[in-house]
Amino acid sequence: MYLKEKNVRLLRIKNIIFTFIGVFSVFVCGFYIISEFTYYRDNPYLAWHAKSMASSIVWVIIGAILLIEALISRNLIGKATFYSGYFEGSLDGWVKCSDLAQVVGKKEEKVKRQLSFFRKLYMKKFEMAEKDGEAVAELYSKKSLCECRNCGANMEKRIFFTGACPYCQSSDLFAKILTDNRFYSISNEIKTGEKKPAFYTGKYQRIKKIVVIVLTAIFAFFAMIGLMMALGEFPHYFDREYQKEILLSPESHLRSYELIQADILDTVLFATLMFLIFMPLVFGGIRRIISIVTSGICAGFFAKCKKPFVDAEKLPDIGIISDSKRKLKCMRNAIHRGDLVNCTLEVHDDRLMAVLAKKIVKDRCQSCGSPIVGAVDENYVCKSCGRLIMGVVEKG
Numbered sequence: 001m002y003l004k005e006k007n008v009r010l011l012r013i014k015n016i017i018f019t020f021i022g023v024f025s026v027f028v029c030g031f032y033i034i035s036e037f038t039y040y041r042d043n044p045y046l047a048w049h050a051k052s053m054a055s056s057i058v059w060v061i062i063g064a065i066l067l068i069e070a071l072i073s074r075n076l077i078g079k080a081t082f083y084s085g086y087f088e089g090s091l092d093g094w095v096k097c098s099d100l101a102q103v104v105g106k107k108e109e110k111v112k113r114q115l116s117f118f119r120k121l122y123m124k125k126f127e128m129a130e131k132d133g134e135a136v137a138e139l140y141s142k143k144s145l146c147e148c149r150n151c152g153a154n155m156e157k158r159i160f161f162t163g164a165c166p167y168c169q170s171s172d173l174f175a176k177i178l179t180d181n182r183f184y185s186i187s188n189e190i191k192t193g194e195k196k197p198a199f200y201t202g203k204y205q206r207i208k209k210i211v212v213i214v215l216t217a218i219f220a221f222f223a224m225i226g227l228m229m230a231l232g233e234f235p236h237y238f239d240r241e242y243q244k245e246i247l248l249s250p251e252s253h254l255r256s257y258e259l260i261q262a263d264i265l266d267t268v269l270f271a272t273l274m275f276l277i278f279m280p281l282v283f284g285g286i287r288r289i290i291s292i293v294t295s296g297i298c299a300g301f302f303a304k305c306k307k308p309f310v311d312a313e314k315l316p317d318i319g320i321i322s323d324s325k326r327k328l329k330c331m332r333n334a335i336h337r338g339d340l341v342n343c344t345l346e347v348h349d350d351r352l353m354a355v356l357a358k359k360i361v362k363d364r365c366q367s368c369g370s371p372i373v374g375a376v377d378e379n380y381v382c383k384s385c386g387r388l389i390m391g392v393v394e395k396g
Contacts, residue, residue, distance in 0.1 A: 001179070002125050002139075003084040008077055011122075015077075018070040025063025029056040031273065038265040042258070078336060079104075079114060080122035087126065087137065088360055089186060089344070091144045091157040091175055094129070094136040099347035105325075105332060108135070125179075143178040149187075161348045163188070163308040171308050189357040190308045193342065199357070200299035202338045209292045216285030219278045226274030233267045288337065294318050294330040295339035302343060302356050312345065312352040328352075 033056050040047040047053065086103070087095060097115070101108040112135055116128055129138040146160035147153065150170035159166055160173050175186040193199035202208070236242045243260045246252050254260045301316040318330045331354070334340035346355045381387070 001084070001184075002087045002123050003081060004122055004124050008080070008122060011073055011077060015070040015074050018066040022063040022065075022067035022070065025059045026067065027273075027277075029059045029063070031269070032056050033060065034269055035266060038269060039262045076114075076118070077122060080118045082336070083115065083118065084123060085360075086344070086346075087139055088184070089346070089358060090139070091142075091146065091160065091177070091186070092139075093142045094131055094138045096131075096347075097135040097137065100137075102347050102352050103345045105328060139179070141179055144175055146173065146175045148172065149174045158349075161346075171306075185361045187359050187361070188308045189342075189359045190306070193303055193357050194306065195303055197296070197299035197303040200302045200340060200342050201295050202341050205292060205295065205339065208339075209289070212285055212288045212292065216282055216289065219281040219285060223275050223278035223282055226271045226276075226278065229271035230268050230275065233264055233271065237261055237264045237268070287333070290318075290330060291334045291337050291339045294334040298331060298334065298340055298343075298354075302354075305356060308356045308358070309348065310354040310356065312354060315354065 032052065036047040036050050036053060037044065040050075082104070083100070086100065097108050097111050100115075101111045104111065112128065115123075115126075115137055119126065119128070125140045126137045129136055131138075144157065146155045146157055148155065148165035148168060148170055149172045151165060151168040153165055153167045155165065155173070157175075160175060163173070164171050165173065171188055171190050173188050177184050177186060198205075240257075243257055246254060246260050247257065254263055297316055297318055302310070312328060313324055315324075315327050315331065318327055321327055321330060328345075331340065332345065335344065342358075343354055343356050344358060346353055
């Protein structure tokens with residue numbers, strides 16, 4: 001609702017195109033440039049004036065710029081998507097930047113700069129303001145009502161966020177939201193996740209884990225092959241006896257020491273590039289494995305929780321990781337990657353907490369599931385089933 005979805009969709013397509021062009025340009029043209037200078041190492045002038053040298057250099061620069069832009073854009077879109085979801089889950093008409101800084105683990109000034117920038121390109125329906133001397137993101141025309149579905153008691157938003165009804169102590173709480181002429185609801189489904197760790201993990205988590213481990217092993221295999229090829233071939237560049245054997249071999253097409261050395265350097269170059277390409281993939285795979293392991297540990301812990309709020313200081317250790325900051329970083333990464341679902345990090349009463357089973361249902365009638373559009377006041381009649389949705393009042 002706070003995301004410019006059309007813009008984001010187009011930017012994601014752009015990132016895919018930029019990434020493909022960038023990788024192809026840098027790899028192909030970069031390899032050509034290095035090969036030319038390796039081959040003509042005794043006469044760099046010839047390499048500089050090779051037929052395709054100028055255009056190759058230009059395309060390497062263009063490819064590198066496209067790759068960097070795509071990576072930065074992808075990262076910013078992910079952050080904007082998170083902020084948008086956080087805004088939707090807020091029942092107040094504003095969100096403190098200091099709270100957001102705690103949630104994302106960044107400095108408040110950086111959060112403010114990001115929101116100001118996102119408002120121009122990725123996000124909408126909020127503006128930066130000040131409230132009680134604090135920087136806030138003020139949300140447009142948000143109305144809400146909080147109630148307990150067990151006893152029907154109405155509650156203030158801050159009481160809703162304690163996760164328990166003050167009258168019957170039930171955690172089955174509910175909020176109706178009307179904003180920007182659209183209706184959606186927020187509820188807590190903590191009972192759905194009790195003794196069900198799978199509720200808090202992404203789809204096909206076991207398959208993902210197996211695939212990631214296998215791919216990481218394959219990437220590591222090719223990286224090691226590249227490393228061993230480079231280390232094995234490089235000493236031959238200085239081994240005159242080895243070069244003499246090749247020169248005298250009737251099967252060799254290389255007829256001079258210079259050509260043999262150039263061929264060795266080409267092999268070393270190819271193997272080094274192979275290593276440099278696959279090693280980042282190995283590290284990325286290891287990070288994803290840590291993310292999946294984190295999701296499994298947190299999901300098992302959350303499935304045992306009977307209250308929808310867990311103090312961030314009480315999160316379980318992630319393997320050998322027991323430091324609070326590192327555990328939070330692992331959890332943020334797992335949530336960002338979609339390995340840990342149906343939970344988020346939020347600040348309540350100035351404390352950072354993991355919020356469990358918070359469900360946001362957008363633009364759907366609770367009876368028939370039909371889209372709800374054109375809600376302009378506190379009461380709305382579903383156009384499909386005729387159900388009256390009422391009680392959405394402005395915050396007092």
